[in-house]
Amino acid sequence: MRTFSLAAATGLTGLMAGLFFAYTCSVMPGLAAVDDRTFVGTMQSINRRILNGWFLAAFLGAALLIGVAAALHLTVGGPVLAWTVAALGCYGATLVITMRLSVPLNDRLDAAGPVDRIADLRAVRESFESTWVRWNLLRTVTNVAAFACLVAALLSRRT
Incomplete structure (x- = not known):
């Protein structure tokens, strides 16, 4: 059960790191090149x-x-537990960034209403884009760090 929970945590954390990384290196740079109406409408839809x-x-x-894997490794201790707890901290940072910063920005963008009814699309975009991109980059880093810690935890099980 310890190995399964650690492997499953690693897999899901890797998927999330990939999602945030895709926004960082492709989705947001691609949307940076479109007009305000397309940007706002697309981000609202996404x-x-x-x-x-x-x-x-x-x-x-x-x-x-990650929490289950850490709990199951409490009796084992050593580097597996240390790496798993580090991953928990990093992923916790990802959760905080998402829930306290990214989601409120998303909610404000949605509250602006349908793009056809927004009087100043430029202002709506400017109040969202650069801040969201900055926080997404940080959560990409924290999520990739969590993934790296979990890989290290898995590798340390073999020694």
Whole structure:
């Protein structure tokens, strides 16, 4: 059960790191090149549609499984536990950034209303884009760090 929970946590954390990295290196740079109407409408649509079972299972499941893996390794101790606890801290930072910073920005963007009814699309975009991109980059880093820690935990089980 210890190995399974650690491997599953690593897999889900890797999926989330990949998702955030894709936004960092392709989605947001691609959207940076479009007009304000396209940007706002696209981000509103993405933010609504990402709230689905697949995303939530990976996003919340990673946190749960890292916690389970850490708890199951409490009696073992050593580097596996240390790396898993480090991963828990890094992924915890990802959760905080997402829930306290990214989600409120997404909610504000959605509250602006349908793009056809927004009087100043430029202002809506400017109040969202650079801040969201900055926080997404940070959560990409924290999530990749969590993934790296879990890989290290798995590798340390073999020694």
